[in-house]
Structures are given as C-alpha cells and as structure tokens.
Amino acid sequence: MDHKHYKRKIYLEDKPRMEAKREILEAFGLPLEKEVIPTSDALGRVTAEPIFAQNSTPHYHASAMDGVAVIAERTYSAHEQNPLRLKFGEQFCHVDTGNAIPAPFDAVIMIENVDFIDEDTIEIIEPATPWQHIRPIGEDIVQEEMMFPQGHILRPADLGVLLATQLTHISVAKKPVVTIIPTGNELVEVNSTLSAGKIIEFNGTVFANFVKEWGGEPKLHKIVKDEPEKIKAVLLEAAEISDIIVINAGSSAGRKDFTVHIIGEIGEVFTHGVAARPGKPVILGKIKGKIVVGVPGYPVSAYLALEWFLRPLICKYLQIPEPRRQTITVKLGRRIVSGMGAEDFVRMNIGYVNGQFVANPLTRNAGVTMSYVRADGLLIVPTNVIGYEQGDFAEVELLRPLEEIKQAIVFCGSHDLTIDLLSSQLKDKRTEMKIVSSHVGSMAGIMAIRKGEAHVAGIHLLDPSTKQYNIAYVNKLLASQDVVLYPFLKRKQGWLLPKGNPLAIESVVDVVEKQANFVNRQKGAGTRILFDMLLEDANLSPEDITGYEREMFTHLAVAAEVNGDKNGVGLGIYPAAKAMRLDFVPVADEEYDLLMTKGFYESESGRQLIEIIQSAEFKEQVEKIGGYVVVENAKPKCLA
Template identity: 35%
Template sequence: MAKRVIFHELVSLDQASEILLKFARPLGEEEVDIAQAYGRMLARDITAPIDVPPFDRSTVDGYAVVAEATYGASELTPVEFKLVGRVEAGDWPAGEVKPGEAFEVATGAPLPRGANAVVMVEFTQTRGDLVKIFRAVAPGENVMSAGSDISAGEVVLRHCTKLTAREIGVLAALGLRKVPVMKRPIVGIISTGNELAAPGERLGPGMLYDVNSYSLAAAVQEAGGLPVIYGIVRDEESSYKSALLKALSESDVVLISGGTSAGVADLTYRVLGELGDVLFHGVMVRPGKPTLAAVINGKIVVGLPGYPSSALMIFHTVVRPFLLKLQCVEPSPPAVYKAKLAYGVEGAKGRRALYPVVLIARKDGYKAYPLYAESGAISVLARADGYIVIPENVEFMTEGEEVDVYLFEKFKPAELYFIGSHDPHLDTILARHNVKTVYVGSMGGLMSIKRGEADFAGTHILDLETGVYNVPVVQRLGIKGAAVIGLYRREQGLIIQRGNPKGIKGVEDLLRDDVVYVNRPRGTGTRALLDIHLSKLAQRLGTPFEELIRKIRGYTYEVKTHTAVAAAVAQGRADVGMGVRYAAELYGLDFIPLGWEEYDLVVRVDVLDKVFEIVREALENLPRGYEKYEMSGRVKWEG
C-alpha cells in the first residue's frame, strides 16, 4: 500500500518562482520567415546590411534644385529655372543639377546628383522647359537623405526585442527574409486522475471533464510556448511513468496537474523523486499548497494542483515567469506613464501630433525624450518606448511639462541612458549592455547631460581657442555633477571613391567645380572638424570663411551618420565626404587621413563605476582606425 506523503518544508511563492528562474536558460535560436515572425523574440542583435533609404529621395512631388539658387523667390518675385530632366519613383536620374536648373521628381524618386532640396509642385509653374518657382527652399527640405532612417552597420534591433508590427517593418525595410528568433518552449501537459474524462466523452458516475489540459494549454500559448497535450493518465505507476518519459523526450518543459497532494494514491512526488531531483514540494500559498517541481535530465517538471483555479493561479505566479524567461520576455508594465518633457516640442498647427519618445527613468520620476523622425522613417519607432499626444489646439509644449506616454509595448527601464555622438565601435559595445541609446550628435548629447536625461554622452568637439578636445566646451556649458572620461582617438579623413577618379588630395579640392561634397549636420564633431580645416584654408587663401564655403558644392547637403556619408560617395551622389576610416572600409572606399580626434565620454559622476566597465570593454579590442591615447580610461575633468 502506498505511503502518504508529508510536506516537511514549504517554500514561499517568491522562492518557488526564484528556484525555477535559476533553470531558465535560453533554448537556442531558429530562423523563421519574416511573415511568421510576429510576436517572437530576437535571438541576436540585428545590424543593418544597407542604408534606409539607400539613396536620397524626395518626400513630395516637385522639382529637385540647388536650394541656394532659390533664395529670394516669392509670389511677387519668382525665380525661373531650366528644366533638365525628370525621374519617377523606381527609376534612376540621368544627369545632374546645377544652380539655375531643375529636375522634376515624383514622391519617393531618387534625387539627381547636385540637388539638395525639392520645391513642392504647388509652388511652381511650368511652361515648356522653364519652371517658375514662387517659394524658396532650404537645403535638405522635402528630402529624405540616404541612411537618415537607418545607417548600414548600425545595430537597429537588440537581442531579446519582441517583434511587433513596428520591428517587422524595420526588418522588411532592411530586406531581411529570414529572422533569427528564440526557440519557443515546447510544453508537455499531462492531466492525472481516475475521475477525469476528455471533453466530448460521456460522463460516467463520479467523473469530471478534464479542464486543466486545455486551460493550461491556452495559458502556455499566452506565455509564448507551444503546448502539447498528452491526455489523461490514470493513477497507475507504469502508465504514469510511460507518459512522463514520453513527454520529457518530446518537450522542453512538462506540466502535470493533479496527483501532487498527500493522498495515498498520488504518484507525482514519488515518481519525480525516482527519475530526478525534487526542487520543492509544497508552497506557502492558498490555493496551491501541493505544488511541486523537479528537474529530470536538465528539464523542469512542475506538478500543479488538480483544482483548475488553483492550477491556473500557480501557473501565472510561478510557471509563467519561467516560460517567459526562457524566451527573454519580461512581464508587461502599465500601459501609460506620467513623464516630464525633456525639451519643448511644437504641435502640428490644427492637427493632432504624435511624437515617439524614449522614456527615461530618473529618481524624481520619468522624462520623455522626443525623437524626431523624417517622413517615411520607421527606425525611430523601434527605438522609442511609446508616444505622446499633442492636441490639435496646442501649438507648443514646453520643457518640463507633464505628459502621458502611451507605451508601444512593455517598458523596462534601462540601467543607463546614452545620448550623444554616434560611434560605430562603441555602438557594438553598448549593444551588450542594458543601455538605451539615442544618437543626436555631440552637442545634443552634452545638452542632455546638462538637462539630466542622459547618464553619459559621446562627444568629440575640438575647442579652437585651446586646441583641447571636449573639456573646454563642457566647462563653457556649465555642466555640473559630471566628468569627462578619455576613451580613444578616431582617425578622421576624406572618404572618396575607390581609385580616386577625381584625383582629390585634400580639403582644397572641395572648392573645385567638378567635385560634389556630402556634409554632416551642425552640432556634430565631424562638421566642426571640417570647418576647422576650411577656416585654415580660408586664411591661407585670404578668403572669408562664408565666401569659401559658398564655393563648395554640397556643403549644405547633410546626412546624419558616417555610413550615410560613405553611402553617398559609393553611389556617386557625392565625390567626397568627411568621416571615420571605419565607414570608408565598410563601403570599400578609399580614405585620405586628415588626423586623429579624441572621442570621449561625458558621464554623470553617480554612474562613473558602471560606465568605466563599458570603457574598459571598449578599449580591449580596438579596430583599425582607433587607438588609445594617454588619457584613455581616465578622468580628464570633473565638475
């Protein structure tokens, strides 16, 4: 006769959950078609193989022009341009645009070489091969530049990201057909008891329908697992063992409902103890006291109470977190967070505005950091945690104003927030840590440190008066409670086409009529470095700086990343641009070195220890084009 099992040591509900979580190791990865990727978890970081968009394209129907040639145009004083070509979306423009010329473009069509803006068709009038323009445009207006959404080589989606419609849009934009995802746990489900009958069968005297097999299967699906129902097992040891061994051979996790109490006929405790190691038997909770768990051949088996309500409650409090952890999933937070705006944003003048934001956790609450996106951009949504709504009748929301952040998905505060200048090597290091990254340029990063959103920022700004990188500008901005850590030097130079067909030797060649340049935006360290070289050239030539840059074709043609510069050169939209050596090598281009710059980190002093771990990792294996210098890994300034 079987002996009655006695519960000697009960564990708490939290302890039961923690014990299982210690065994929550990833099950590996598999590739699925992008059409079946919804709801899955990424198994590794996704690095962009291409720029998105891969070329400069128009966001409106209109005429591609050199923006500077439109200055002064108005309804009273229109400017007349010569029409030199036309291109539709999906075609490639033949020829180039010079000042005083226009090229008709459709929405989504690539910009011809030399053009840096598009005049909307509504502000033009065409007669024959002449186009009248009634409104001036600024450089970059109505243009989405190559790599402005996603840059080749950029880590766009992180390991353990849940794939929703937004992330799948990013993957599709990158041209990825197969997606590496975490394997979903196969969960075998067994119900025990002589009193059970399967739904659809006729109930005999004293019989009950099997509820747990199906309710648990649905709960497993909700948790992302793949349930396999093994049916009802009678209270007989040989059939019980046979069903359990079959489930273990075909599943990653096994759930057994019933047979876990101290009753004479209960087999689960005895059988699990014979086949493996019992982790706990009995939980200090009501209902659910008889719950037990064991590990057999490295696989977890959980015995749940027979009562359906008890089984489901224990599943959600103990088993569900374990299944989610196997897939790199965390429980979802509330849908809306209160936060304060990091900086002011404009409304849409009579329309409701939706701004994607990064939600930043701070000791005194949350900050919402708005992310601006160009027309057609999708990558910004993958980086955002949610969005804020600006009503139709609000023209401007000010810095510090409280807003509701509507979450796209679960929100898990990052351990650290990096806002600042993009560096391709550092980006690969940050991807290994719980760091939220926002790339806004050196000056944008320094201002985010000053306002309190960022924990650390990357910067590479040379002070002309002292010849010192980064520290003087931090001091001038009056940033308190932060330190400048020396990171490394990066080799900057001119990125040119393979074989250097234009015979470019240095910055002086940017003044040539047959050379088109691609620039970085104001506020970036690379733009500042170029202007330093141009200022020296202007002094040598005895020419005012403003007059000198007007001679450079493409000086106002701006792209946001180093790889976007390389893409413009590789595709022939420009002959030359300034960037790091890494970007040139990524595109197989030639590189003319102009010197080395110091790329440093500005760090809040209360997180210095955490950031130093990242610094040490970044300095371990530097790729070509990077080198340590005397202050690498050390505090250069603290204030």
Template identity: 75%
Template sequence: MAEKRYQRKIYLEDKPRRDAKQEILDAFQLASESEWIPTGDALGRITAQAVFANVSMPHYHASAMDGIAVNAEETYEAHEQRPLRLRLRDQFAFVDTGNAIPPGFNAVIMIEHVHVIDDETIEIIEPATPWQHIRPIGEDIVQEEMLFPQGHRLRPADLGALLAAQITRVQVMKKPLVTIIPTGNELVAADDALAAGKIIEFNGTVFANYVKEWGGEPNLHDIVKDEPESIKAALLQAVESSDIIVINAGSSAGSRDFTVHVLAELGTVFTHGVATRPGKPVILGKINQKIVVGVPGYPVSAYLALEWFVRPLICKYLQIPEPERQKMSVKLGRRIVSTMGAEDFVRVNIGYVNGQYVANPLTRAAGVTMSLVRADGLLVVPPEQLGYEQGDDAEVELLRPIEEIKNAIVFSGSHDLTIDLLSSQLKQQRHDMKIVSSHVGSMAGVMAIRKGEAHVAGIHLLDPETREYNISYVKKLLSAQDAVLYPFLKRTQGWMVPKGNPLKIEQISDLAETQADFVNRQKGAGTRILFDLLLKEQGISPEQIKGYDREMFSHLSVAAEVKGNEKAAGLGIYPAAKAMGLDFVPVADESYDLLMTKDFFESEQGRWLVSVIQSHDFKNAVEKIGGYAVVSQSEPIFFEAAKLR
C-alpha cells in the first residue's frame, strides 16, 4: 500500500485548452442519430432535416375581417351619393374572420362599412378592390415552403408553424446519452450519515443537470470504488451503452488516481492535464468510438471542465454551434494576479454602482462550490497575461442575466445573520430586488463604499479613543463623498465556547491562561478590532494567545471551528453561537450600523430597504433570534463631502 503511493505520477501536462478540445472533437466521429416525435413534444429539440410545409396556411382564400364577401366588379358603382344595394346569396355573403370566401366572390367589405337594410339586403357607399381583406392561400405558409433548416432549435411559436403546416410528427436529433460515473472511496450518497473523510456525492447530480440543459440525456451511474477493476468494469459497460462518458475524480496524479491507467489500457489517452487554473487535472481519451472525459473532483474545476469538453461533444452530436455566454465589459475593483502559461478562470461578483459595472474576484479555491454559485461572471485571464490592475477594464462572461446584476443591492462589510433575513423580507416585497452580500469585514466594507464597489456596508467599528462606534471611521475614511450612516442594530459580542464551557473562559485573560485554541477573525473585521482592544486593555500580547494567527471570515466560520474542538474558543455574536449549539459568554454590546452611499439611500432600492428595516415584521423576526435590538427608530446620520474636506 505504502509503496504504491511512491509510484504516483507527479507532473501533469499543460496542454492549451483549445488544442485539447479540438483533439477530442476531431476524434468524436460517432454518427448522430435522429428520431421522429410528436410535434407537441418537440420544444427545445433540434431539427434533424430541413422541414417543408405539407399544406398551405391558409389553405383556402380566407376572410381577414368580419364583414361581407362580394364580387369587386359588382361594387364599382357604389358612391357616397349613390349607395349601392346588394342582395344576400347572389351578390354578397356574410363572412367572419377566417371564413372561406364563397365561390364567385373576390373581396371583403368590413362590417363597419355595411349598412343593413333588411335580412336579405345591405347597402354600401364605397367600391371594393379585388382581393381586399382576403388572406390568400399561402399568405402565411406556402405548401412545400421550407419552414426550418436543419439544426434549428424549436421554440413554442415554431411548433405552431409546424402544426399549421400539418406536420404532426417532426424528425429531431436524438439526445446523446451521457453516462456519468462518480468514483471515490470517500463518496457517500446525500442521505447517508457523514463521517470525517467522507464526502457527499453531489457532482454527479450537477453533471446530469448540466447535460440535460445542454440537450443531452444523462445517465447517472452508481458510485464506483477507487479500484482499477471496478473502474474498468464501469467504463466498459458505459462505452457499450452510451455516446459520451464522464468519469469524475481520479483524474489527477495521486496514488489513488487510476483513471488514466485504466483508460490507457482500454483505449487511447489524448490529454492528461490542461493549462488552466482551476481545472488542470483533466483526462481526455477514447475507447472504441466513445470519448471519455475524466474531470477533477473539486466542484469548480469539475463544472468548468465539463463545460469545456463535454458540452462541445453534445453540440457536435446535435450538429449545432456551441452557444456563447453573454459578455460585458467591467471595471476591476481589485488587482488580479494570474499565473503565466495557464488560462485563469476567476469567478467575480459584479455590482452596478454609481453607473458602472465593477467586478471583484471571489475566492480562487477550486473546491469552493459557493464561489460558483455566488459568482455573477467569469473573468478569463489568457495564458500570456499576468493579470489585471485595479481599475482596468476587462471583459467577463456573465453567469446571470444582466438585469439581475443591475438590480442587485451590493452589500459589503461585516457579516450579520440578520442581513439574510433582510434579504428574504425585501425579496418578498419586491421580487425584482435582491441583496448580494460578501463578507469582507467592517473596514473593507467602508473601503468598498469609498471605492464605489458597494451600495451598503454593515459595520461595527469601535473607536478606542472615543469609545463610539462607526462615526469616527466614516469621517476619517469617507471624507471625499456623501454617505449616510443608518442606525441598524445593537447586538452582543461574547466568547463562543463549546457546550458546558469546559475551559471556563470568562474573560480575555482566561484565553492566555488556559492556552485555549483561539479562533480569530481577519484583520479589519470589527470583531478583530474589538478583540485587539481587549488585549491591549488587559496588557496581553498577541503571542500569548494560541491561534491568534488563525483567521476566519465570519462569525459562523468561527463558531463552526469552535464546535469541533473541546479546547477552542472564539469571539463573536450570540446568534452564531446559538446556531452551532455553543455556549455564549457576553463581553460587550456594540452598534452594527449600515453605511450607504447617499445615491443609494435616496434611490428606489434604498427606500425599499429602509422600509423593510422599519417594518414590524422585520423587527419581530430579528428580536426572535435573540441577542439583538433593532434601533431603526434613530435618525440616519448624513455625511457631506463638502463639509468634511
């Protein structure tokens, strides 16, 4: 067992992504199949052949109006001064819109222009021209006309055109069957109990749903153990029964990464490793006529690799071009450093603030699913580029509709659990508004407002001199722009400790004395500023605190860390401790306020946000959580740029 580890292949290729893709596209020569299905079921399907009309529409000369059908030549005498009388049956017939024009007639006069004399007689005062108000045969669709070329994706209205032309069954491309094989001894089904080292298998479900969206038919295989023989058996069976095979994980070069060896044994390996970050450990190969795509286990890498390599195969099978994502130009709110020689796929949040779209990178870690869930766009840094400077313009591919991005309220600063509640209640009132928040800490929140990256920031910054919250920081840091500090909450900070408080942490000196594993917050977080102030007041140096350098980015993250360790402690707010089932020892009350740009405060979105905050529903919900008092009855404080200069 130990020996086997040393035989691992340590280095992967760095093949350009486009070359790797072209190779498998060229190798994928499977004949596409088609099928005849009822037209009513064909939404979203791709036509396999050009489609020609079976009948014309209309298939007879049809009245385009409610009125009377006449023979135009018999109406030429009609004049305002000399009304012309026509007799029912031989000289006119009543027709409704869509009726066939009776034989012998060739024009329609609108009912509004007809004066009825009696049941059998009418009068007109204007002649008709031949074919007026008649929809001729084939006005809409002419028999034998081509309705759709090959390769057309059928939309709802298209189905109408097909049925109108009496095409009740349509030949469409079959959906390619894509078998997805999850491998890994660590994987368990979502319903199973979770032990340390075990991971819920969820990539397979994600893959299956992407395949569905892209027009393929997914087939999700059971979890396969990391054993060469099991992988081999699953692959052989999949090659037999499906068109494209995806095997998840085992694509790197670790001691349990067998996929590449099995693939080489059964067929051909084209690529092992592409020049992208994330997404490098990809395997591309072929067994018989079937392409096998081995994708990495980390979710972000996996989903990107699926899009790079599996989607083009599905499109080739369906004989359609690969759809492109909508792109837009953004200004970069932060510097982005990239690796030379590899394409970098940076997930970004985009905010529409002060009339421009500003993008900020999310975490780069390939394992962080939520970074893809939260991303508004993908910034692709080409291999030859080292990155971007703050303020550069760059093009991003959008992962959300642009109007969703445009309408989002960009929330920055410190994390508080009531912001989720605020977000939900706002959304209930206004379905088109939503809060998009990133937890960067109070100081970074003020800076985000200053740099035009956010509309609102939650802050709780204690001034050691004045013992006042927030105001002095806003004055100092936002001297050049108008802003509004909106009083929001009073909340309690305290020691978050395991149930029963085993180390008996009551004050800050207890942390040093018990050598507790302290879990700290990042620099610039309001809680970190409070902690550092407490240390200073008690004359304790950071070196005396074990774990002082271990920084987490939210109250919940600290609480989650504390939960797993009997010797741990952290500083944070009551609801986070409560959510994780921890004990809580109060330390200080603080003001958590909302800093807004003046433009936002005065905007429709700003007014809605404030009205939700002031509502009874919101206050009641917050107070139910415990550890909070809503202070929204206080007046907002306005800071004017001019006065501060």
C-alpha cells in the first residue's frame, strides 16, 4: 500500500486509433537498417534493396532433354521414307538434360526419336529445327534482371533463384529489436507456487511470440516490481539496446499506474488512451529516440493494442505493407451493442451453417484470454455506430483460415464434458473436421438451431407436465422445422458440495435453511430450469436463495466456485464434482440429447459424428468418467 497516495491520473484520452497510429509511425522515422546474411538462412526475411541477377541461368546453352545433339541443317533430309544415319563425333553426340551443347551442334533430338543402330551410329526419321530442345542462356534468369524488389518477403523457391545466380549472401532488413518489460508486484514466474493475488506472468511470452511472427527480434526482460525508480532504470537501459520498447501494465489510471508519468519524465508521451475497446488504456511515447508502447495488463486488451501499434511499427521498420486479414460478411446471431465515441473490437465465433456464415459474439471481458484463443474473427464496430441488430449482416476479420471455419461442426446448447471428448475423437479420426462449441444453455441451443446458426445443440430440458425430457420443448419451439432429436447420454445431476458436505445438504430445502451460498447457472440452462422446478416443487422462491443471481456458464465453473467456499453449493453433473474432488448428492437422471438440423444429420459430417458416438472406443472413454451412460443403438426420438 506504499503507493496509495501516488497522484492518480484517472482520465484517459479518447484519441482516434488511426490518429495515434499516424503520429507514432511518423515519430518512428524511416529506420530501415540492413544486414547481409547467407541466402540459405533467409526464409521469411525481407529484401532490403532490389536484387539483380548476378549471372544468367542457364549460363550456357543447355540440353532441355535427354537425347542427342545434332547440327539442324544437316538433318533436313530425314524422313520416314528416307531415314538419315548420323555418326558419333562429328555428326552427333550424346546429351542429357542440362548438358552443355558442344559446338558446332545447334539442336537436340529426344532419345525417344532416335534409333541406335550400333555404338557409333544413330538413325532419325524427322529433321531437327535449329535450337530445338535447347535451353538458351538466361532462359530462366537473365543476368542483370531484377529478381526481387526491395520489401519482398523471401519464400523457399525465392532462395532457389538467388542461389542459382550464385548470390550466396543477400542484403535483408535487420529485424527490429523489441524489448518487452513486464511490470507488476502481482506477477510471478510461471514456475512459482501460486497464492491469492498472484498472477503468472505469461503476457511477455505471448508478446515475444507475436514479435517473432511479425518479423522482429524479441528480448523478454524479467519481471520488474512496481517501483518507479526501478522501472525508470529498466526503460532507460532498454532504450539503449532496442529499436522499440513494450512495457506491460501500469498503462491505465490506477494507484500504481505511473508508467505514463515515468515516460513523460524521461521522454515524451504522444498518446495516453485511444478511442477503441478493449485496449483503450495504451501509452505511446518516445524515450531517447526509441518508441515505447505501454499496453494494459488484461491479455486481450494488450494483444489488440500491440496489433494496432506494434505491428505497424515493425512493418515500417522492415518496409513491408501491413498484412491485412481476410474479411467475410456474416449474419449476426445476436444483437451487438456498442457505445458511441469508441471503436469496439468484438471477438466472434463464426459457423458455416446451411451455406451461410453466422457469427455470435464471445464475451467482451478483456480478462478472458480463452475468448481470444477461441475466436474465429473480429468484428470492428466503428466509432459512430451504436451496434447491430440480430440478423444484420456485418464484415468480420478472420483469425482462422476460412477453410477451417467452413469445415467446423458448430455445436451449441448445454455444456457437457463429453463434447470435448467427442471433439478430440473427431479430430483424431478426421483431421480436417472439428467441433466448435459455445456453451449457451439448452434453450439458447434450441433457438440457435431455429435460426440456422448451429448444426448441433446439446439439450436437457425437463418438461414439468409430462416429466419427459426435450421432446415437448422441441415440438413447441421448432414446430415447422426439419430437425432430428438424437438420444446421446443419460447423466446424473445432483448437488455439488465441498468435500465432506459440511452443511449436510440433501435437498433444496436444506440449501435455504442452512443459508448456503448457492452458485447458479445462466438463464435458459437446463440445470437452471431443473433448479427452478425444485424450488417450485418445494414452494420456495428465488429470493430465498443466497447467490441466486450469481450465474456461471458451465458445470466446471460452478464446481470451481463451490470448491473455494465451505458454505457453497451448486447444482451440476457428477463429472464436474469428480473433476474438482467435490461431494455429490444425486438429484435426477436426465436425458442429454443432441438436437440436429436434418440437413446436418443426413450429411457426411453428421454420419461420421454418429459413427464416433456409437463406437465402442468413445463409449468406453465416456463411461470411464463416471456418471454417464451412452444410449446404446440410439434411434432419433419421435417428434410431432
């Protein structure tokens, strides 16, 4: 708490992102520096100047075929009715592909068109035309020809033509040295023992690998404590040895966010805050002639800020254009709200269903790194747009290859641990296919199928009147649609409880009476609907439950919460309890079915998915987890 009274700078600027970028690129100047390296090591490097051929290839008249070299004008009489015989030495010689054509020969006849009479004599029945089957000097590359302009990124075949003209060394753009400085008292090295409030320093490794991918040379500094004098010293030292400096965290406006003050003190600050989310609290400045980029601690904010500013700096250093991501137009499966006055970068899942790309936003929480890892694309909502309605079309930048997105089976609905297993088995058997799943709950799963946004939805919805699972909901909500309800699993739902069940909870009445801290699931989740039924059956209401409003999106997330609280309780499936070593009190045996569009069910992908589900190997793996029974010889359930 030693910095409690350090002057806060609460308000950040709202500078347009492109303006901030223009300024920083200008301040960076035109820094192209060259180095000469062996051509054989130059894959992915950038030519620093136009490259001219040093020699021609071929550098002599070369035979283009295996055959014999002849003097063309001496063959003009050859004819099927009048074969011509030639003697070795003066009249012909043997040549293989690539051999030099010795004077005075000026044409090559392919071996297939030559009759060998004896060691020294051949017969031909067709004349040769001058220079036939001869590769002239420079056919491939002519000396002095420009092979590559400056700014060309070298590919494998490019190295070949360079070497072919004996360019053993070439001049390439030096890689800019980017020093990465992680700061923060809360950070610990990856091998440390974790305690509350401590965070593994992993951003540095991610940044270093971005720098590598973008063509720079990263230098990852060790963690620096939140001490202004230390940070100052490290920054000054980095300015000596780097082309660009990245400092992580301390860029916002909190008690310990003094990075901006330090940069201002020992250098110059151009920007503190841009009108773009997440990634807004970025610092752009200069220390001793070197550009400094200060990025926020939240991983997703940091990655975006680096893409906005660091990547263009590296490209400028190498003098190559900034690569643009492929974009496609998608239909939005959900409404997307965006504040005015700032761009929003929204991570999106994209599915290809019924010949259409449908995209749904992932969490916009900048701390959820997995949402960036799982994203298929980025939707950039411009500053002056307040969002999009469900069903609108919008352009997204792709984070994965289009073909991969097209091949994916889009899975949504309720979360079950076996979906991961299924995904892994599928990838094992059919490397080009994969399952992309989002855990939105059973009801949202049904709606996604209805809107044509998913191929498959996992659902487990108990109908209070019939006490049957799923059928009533599908009949009601998908009345006129061609869908298949495929029985997948029976699984145990029950109370997830801290080891030893300290509050001795056996029923929903116990949850209320013992004032346990309940961890709920989100609206529309099958488990939530089950819990609400239990409340109703016991004549209780949500107000009686402590924690009813705390919503988690997966069974594991509920289990993790219960794990940390000796008064906790949740409702969930047995495998979640097992994974977290919790106690489990069974409540219901439920039917977890797969709802599919008929088109998908009947497709090749659908067939393969069912084949894996029904395989002995998959069943064995699932039942080994415990709490599951895979439905044997399943047939689609009858729908109205």
